[in-house]
Each structure stands twice: as structure tokens, then as C-alpha cells.
Amino acid sequence: MEEIRRLLEHRKFRAAFELLLDGYERKVFGMALTMLRNPGRAEETTQDIFLKAWQALPGYDGRAAVPTWLYAIARNTCLTALRAESYRRTESLGEAAEPRTEPRSDAHIDLERRLALLPEIQRQAITLFYLEERSIAEVAAMLDLPEGTVKSHLHRARRALGEMME
Amino acid sequence: MDCRQAQEEILGTLDGSRPAEADGHVASCEQCAAFLARHMALDRRLTEFFEAPQLSAGFRAGLRRRMGHEPSRLWPDALPDLVHVGSCLAATAICAAVLPFGVGPVLAAGATITGGTYVVALAARGWLDV
Numbered sequence: 001m002e003e004i005r006r007l008l009e010h011r012k013f014r015a016a017f018e019l020l021l022d023g024y025e026r027k028v029f030g031m032a033l034t035m036l037r038n039p040g041r042a043e044e045t046t047q048d049i050f051l052k053a054w055q056a057l058p059g060y061d062g063r064a065a066v067p068t069w070l071y072a073i074a075r076n077t078c079l080t081a082l083r084a085e086s087y088r089r090t091e092s093l094g095e096a097a098e099p100r101t102e103p104r105s106d107a108h109i110d111l112e113r114r115l116a117l118l119p120e121i122q123r124q125a126i127t128l129f130y131l132e133e134r135s136i137a138e139v140a141a142m143l144d145l146p147e148g149t150v151k152s153h154l155h156r157a158r159r160a161l162g163e164m165m166e
Numbered sequence: 167m168d169c170r171q172a173q174e175e176i177l178g179t180l181d182g183s184r185p186a187e188a189d190g191h192v193a194s195c196e197q198c199a200a201f202l203a204r205h206m207a208l209d210r211r212l213t214e215f216f217e218a219p220q221l222s223a224g225f226r227a228g229l230r231r232r233m234g235h236e237p238s239r240l241w242p243d244a245l246p247d248l249v250h251v252g253s254c255l256a257a258t259a260i261c262a263a264v265l266p267f268g269v270g271p272v273l274a275a276g277a278t279i280t281g282g283t284y285v286v287a288l289a290a291r292g293w294l295d296v
Contacts (some may be wrong), residue, residue, distance in 0.1 A: 021229075025221065033219050043221055047229045054233055111215050130216035155177050161212075162177075162205050 004066050013057045020070065021050060028074050030131040031142050034124050035078040041085070049077045071142050114164045122157035125150055167191045172198045176205055250287060254280035 001023070007016035028049055032042035052073050060069060115123055125139060129150075132138040136154075140147045167175075167187050172195065175188035184192075192198045258276025262269045 021226070025225075026218065029221050030219050039219070042219075043225060046221065047225070047232060050229055051232050107211070108215065111211055126212070127216060130212050131218065151178070158177050158205065158208065161208055162201070165204055165208060 001066050005062065008057065008060055008062070011058070013054075017050075017054055017057060020053065020066070024067065024070055025050070027132065027138070027142075028070065031071070031074050031128065032078055032081075034127040034131070035075075036081060036085070041081065045077055045081045048081070049074045052077060065141075067141055072144070074142075075144065114161055117164070118157050118160055122153045122160070125153035126157040126161075129154055169195060169198050173201050176202050246287075247284070250284060251280065254283070 004016050004019050004023075007013075007019065025046070029042060029046045032045045032049070033039060036042045036045060049070075053070055056073065060066075064072070115126070118126070121143075124143060128139045128142055129136070132142075136147050136150050140150045143150065145153075167190070169191075172188045172191040175184050176192075176198075179188075192202050254276060258273060258280070261276065262272040265272055
């Protein structure tokens with residue numbers, strides 16, 4: 001991250017962008033997948049996010065940490081994509097859901113169904129927590145929430161999922 | 167420590183490191199032992215469920231293609247216009263100083279040519295964008 005800042009200070013945008021891509025491509029995709037719940041759409045949106053980051057790099061003023069800055073772009077882009085998706089669904093109510101690319105086991109489907117019953121913010125917190133190797137700090141940065149709030153959402157989500165398993 | 171407190175500790179410890187007091191309670195309480203077992207099983211299932219997402223092989227190639235069409239904004243959008251007006255003003259000033267037609271006609275011609283070339287440049291940009 002320090003290396004990215006240093007490159008940006010020297011206006012080496014291309015090199016900084018390559019490091020950004022290497023370090024955050026998978027994380028941003030995980031975030032997009034968590035919010036959009038569709039791998040194809042999430043990948044397309046991840047491209048949109050990095051394209052916006054590329055265009056905005058010269059204007060990065062260093063006030064926020066690089067990941068915080070990138071996650072803010074990612075959140076806003078995903079929200080825009082969600083709004084567009086919701087508009088598209090309203091426009092074509094009869095459209096069938098996109099098929100999954102891989103077959104899923106019954107246990108997998110069962111857990112997926114239980115996760116879908118959680119409030120959206122709890123579902124996002126628990127998804128990102130496990131995708132981000134249990135880093136509360138990373139989840140907090142991605143969701144733009146204090147770490148204590150993320151812990152509280154995780155606590156509630158785990159309790160609810162545990163009760164569903166009883 | 168009672169059952170409620172022990173279960174709160176189980177839910178609150180995300181890295182598996184519970185206080186000894188909670189472990190002591192769990193060891194002597196069947197209900198809390200079952201609660202812990204359920205949550206450990208849930209944790210294992212969630213770990214397996216959320217496998218690291220993989221981007222497709224063409225992700226970066228697609229991104230670079232799009233970046234080629236939309237380059238980074240290193241310069242302000244208005245820079246071509248500023249350069250155009252600046253160079254026309256400089257050319258008009260030089261012509262006014264060098265040519266034997268007087269300042270008035272040269273300024274009039276300079277303004278007309280600046281406006282005309284600006285319109286042509288705008289039209290050309292429109293054609294190129296298409």
C-alpha cells in the first residue's frame with residue numbers, strides 16, 4: 001500500500017494501477033459478488049470499478065488510505081449496478097434467474113438459503129468475513145462501518161444461523 | 167459464568183480463543199457444549215462455503231481493452247480548448263506586430279479564424295467520437 005502511495009506521489013499512475021490491480025482485484029471482486037450475488041455481473045462490475053479507479057487515480061489526494069478510497073468506488077459502483085439491476089427486473093418481471101455455472105450440493109443450497117434469510121447487512125458482513133480470511137478490519141473498510149458494528153452484525157448473523165441449524 | 171454469558175462468549179470469539187472461564191462452563195454444561203459444537207460446525211461449513219472467488223481468465227484483457235478506450239485523465243478535459251485559444255491569441259498578436267494591415271483588421275481576422283477553427287474542432291471531435 002505504501003508503494004502505491006509512493007508511486008502516486010511520483011505520478012507513476014500506470015505502475016500504481018498495476019499494484020492496485022494485483023493487490024485488490026480479488027478483494028474487490030469478492031465485494032462485488034457479495035453485493036450483486038451474480039458472478040458474471042460481479043466480474044463486469046469489477047471491471048467498471050477498476051476503470052473508474054484508473055480514471056480517478058490522478059485525482060487521488062491521499063486523504064483516505066488507498067484501500068478505503070478504492071472500496072468507496074467499489075461500493076458506489078455496486079450500488080449503481082444494483083439499482084440498474086432492480087430497474088431492469090422491474091422492466092422484465094417474467095425473466096428467469098440466470099443459471100449457476102456449477103452444480104451445488106444440497107448442504108450448499110441449504111446454507112445459501114439460510115444466508116439469504118439474514119438481513120442484508122448481516123449477510124454481507126458474514127460473507128466478507130469468511131472471504132477476507134476473517135479480517136474484521138478489512139470487512140469494516142469494505143462496508144464503511146466501525147469495527148465494533150461489524151462485530152455486532154457478525155455476532156447476530158452467527159446467532160441467527162445457529163438457531164436455524166437447531 | 168451462566169449459560170447466557172458463556173454463549174455470548176462463544177458467539178463473540180471469532181478466532182476460537184475463548185476466555186478460560188467460558189471453557190470451564192462449557193466443560194460442565196451439556197447445553198452449552200452442544201451450542202459450542204453447533205457453532206464450530208457452522209464455522210466449518212461457512213469456511214468451506216465461501217471459497218475464494220476466481221475471476222475469469224479474460225478479466226484483465228477485457229479491462230485493458232476498456233482502459234485503452236478510456237485513458238486516465240492526466241490532463242484537464244478543457245486543455246485542448248485552452249491550447250487552441252492560447253495559440254490563436256499568440257498567432258494574432260504576432261500577425262498584428264508583423265503584418266502591415268493595422269491592428270484592427272488583424273484582430274478581427276484573428277477572432278474570426280479562432281471562432282471558425284473552434285467550431286471545426288468541435289465538429290471533428292463529434293465525428294471522431296462516433
